[in-house]
Amino acid sequence: MASIRFESVRKVFGKVVAADDVTLEIKDGEFMVLLGPSGCGKTTLLRCLAGLERVDGGRVFIGEREVTDLAPRDRKIAMVFQSYAVFPHLTVFDNIAFGLKMQDRPRDEIKRRVAESARLLELADFLERYPAQLSGGQRQRVAVARAIVMQAAVLLMDEPLSNLDALLRLQMRAELKRLHQEIKATTIYVTHDQVEALSLGDRIAVMQNGRIVQCDAPMQLYDFPANKFVGGFIGTPPMNFLPGVVRVSDAKPVAVVGEAQIAPSAAFAPALALKNGQPILLGIRPENLVLTSSPQPNTIRARVLVVEPLGSHKLLTVQVGAEIAKVSVTPDERVAPNDDVWLRFDPEKIRWMDASTGETIR
Amino acid sequence: MRFKLESALPFGLLFPSVAFLALLILAPIGQAFLLAFQTETGEFALAAFQRMASDTAFNEAVRNTFLLLLTIVPLQIVLALAMALLIHARLRGQTLFLYVFAIPMAISDLAAGLVWLSIFTERGYLNSILQSLGWIQQPLLLLSYQNPQGIFAAVVVAESWRATAIVMVILVAGLQMIPRDFFEAAELFGAGTLKRTWYVVLPLLRPSLQTALIIRTLFAFQTFAVVFALAGRTLPVLAGEAYTWYYSNRNPAVAAAMAFLILLLSLLATVVYLRVLQVREEERAR
Incomplete structure (x- = not known):
């Protein structure tokens, strides 16, 4: 050996x-x-x-x-x-x-x-x-x-x-x-x-x-x-990347993505707080986005473009602002093309990346 | 109309080569057949063959042809294989090797014979060099009729120099068709150069070796110009005897019989090679 x-x-x-x-x-x-x-x-x-x-x-x-x-x-x-x-x-x-x-x-x-x-x-x-x-x-x-x-x-x-x-x-x-x-x-x-x-x-x-x-x-x-x-x-389909800008108010950072505001988990808040006004990428896997029918904190509006039933799950292609994202949902989720939905981000699962270098912020 | 044209096309495309073969190969074979088997009165007989076999030089010609074949062909295969492997090893300057090795192919066999004559003859390059080096006092009479071994050796050297390149080219092409992975796998699993050549390269090269052997053996039966240039009739060979019967003895019938014998031997050799070196269906790479 x-x-x-x-x-x-x-x-x-x-x-x-x-x-x-x-x-x-x-x-x-x-x-x-x-x-x-x-x-x-x-x-x-x-x-x-x-x-x-x-x-x-x-x-x-x-x-x-x-x-x-x-x-x-x-x-x-x-x-x-x-x-x-x-x-x-x-x-x-x-x-x-x-x-x-x-x-x-x-x-x-x-x-x-x-x-x-x-x-x-x-x-x-x-x-x-x-x-x-x-x-x-x-x-x-x-x-x-x-x-x-x-x-x-x-x-x-x-x-x-x-x-x-x-x-x-x-x-x-x-x-x-x-x-x-x-x-x-x-x-x-x-x-x-x-x-x-x-x-x-x-x-x-x-x-x-x-x-x-x-x-x-x-x-x-x-x-x-x-x-x-x-x-x-890595991952089929791969991770979604949504561009946003960091805003810090009262020492609390959020990422502004289109009209939505996404707050980081406690672990990443300090790192993000240093990047006020800087562009950033939110990386999130398709299975870590949850579909909701009404706006809630940490949600973003999206329009369903394609629904692919794949047996064990359904794969959705959605439009978020100008970006295309993939969302994986359970097979019994009732959703159809052209539906307007809200995507909820699990803050623990968001990977924050520097928009210019693509490196993950740790 | 369209259908007719389409079905006629393959025949149309084949026609030029068939016509070529018929005119330049089949017709002369037929003519030689008639010449060899027909007597002057038009009957069919074996007189020409009997005449051919009873000639004093005949047995010697058969013996020399086979001796040359058995010496030159294996020598050429080994040399050509070494040259091909050298080129295939992708050393620095491999294209230079290929070009240098291939030069003799561009020279006609009679010219090659004359080149080697100018080297081996009494006042040739070899003797001049040896004398100027002081290694010999008297020129060596390599091509004298009293020195049949010398003549034989000179013919072997000249023929090998002239016709090894074609074998090498066939083997290089064959090597290039074998995926490199096979050589790498052999090396990785512990085969050094010799074992790799014996256990992997040679078996996978069998189709090319077969082609090279057939071509070389057929040409060896026809060996003539190089022998003629170096030895005249001192070293009689089959093709040379055919020439002598035709031009010196003015006997086309016996010359044709000789040609027929060469054809027969060539066919026989081809069949043997096809059988012995056959690559069975299940051994082929897919």
Whole structure:
């Protein structure tokens, strides 16, 4: 077992900085998700750890061993590729056994260990088949089995579920989580799917433009995004952002949003009180807005544009002044397009952000 | 009317290449067939083949052709694979490698033969260099009829230099079709350069190797100009004998019989390669 440490890792492709001074520590046995939009540098960071890319600066450690200049095969890692990279000319057995064969392990041991990981991934009946004779989901399992059979201290996964259809992805997601609980290898998992990240990660590192913007436990990340980007990237639908201006009267700050006045919770009042007259963003998640039929304190007038019944809840698209917002309500809420409604803000759930930088005010 | 035009279109598009093949390949084959199997009185007989086989140089030509083939083709495959892997490794200056390696492709085989003749001959570049270095006193008679091994080696060197590039180009193209992930996965799972080449690169390269082997073997059966330039008839080969029968002996029938033999051997080799290096359906990448 091993921890992982990136120290000021830098990687440049031409003029693009794919990893910009990234420092990140991953604990032994932790499931760390690297999350971000395409081109944010998450796969590059993973490949720097694998040794498939040479870093242009900084150092990489696995456990206490520095691996910055080691070849991939000397790093004692296993990896699941996005394309699976399951060898088409080898049977499932030979694919899973590949790494062990390269280490010249005794044949008995190879047989035993391949059988063991084939059992874990329910591939025992397919060992004699070739990859072309398997479904996409089965090939993905072969890729995972080939990685875990190595019993490497570090397991890397590069968007392993992105080529599966939606239902299979849901199934494999839970499967991977179970697998991690069983083998407990330190895992780094790259994805652009925030639901996958939330469901799998012990911690999630959100990346943007080659930097880690925030690294936290999933619910912490969801509830307290460090900035507008993280709030907008995580959650389906994402967080709503409404622009307002801070007004302070009698040392009590409020945000003026259109005609409405929204008061912050006690925790944020002191910070906001320092920003009299300054523009501000109110970040609030769709499920933290409550529909009321009459104006009350901390409510804002809105017009319903679209109602989408989604089974477990209804998703409303509403217009607030010039802004569009999403509101999630219970399925039995009676609401129709063109209704005028009032949205009540739960002050505890509002995240206040600097309008110019997008950084969350803490 | 419209329907007719549409159904005629594929045939129209095929016509030029079919006409080309018929005129320049099929017709000469038919002509050679008649030449080889027909006697002057118009009967069909194997006289030309008997004449061909009874010639003293025939056995030697068969032996030399196969010896050259068995030496040059494996040598070329190994060399070309090394060159292709070198280019594929994306080292600095890889395009320079590609261009330098590809130069011999632009030179006709007779010209290549003459270039190597000017190197290996008694007063050639090789002897001048060795003499000016003081390594030898007398020029080496590499291409003398008394030194068949020397001639054979010179032909092997010249042929390898001339025709390895085409194999390399086929293999580079083949390597580029293999997704990089396979190589990366192999490396990550512990395969060094040699193991990676043996267990991953070669099996995935089989379709390209098949193509390269077929092309090279067919050309090896036709080896002529380089041998002719370097050795004349001192090293008889099948295609050279066909030429001799036609021009020196003025016997088109035996020359055609020789050509037929080469065709037969080529077909046989192709079938063997297609069978042995076949990539089965289930082994193909999807």
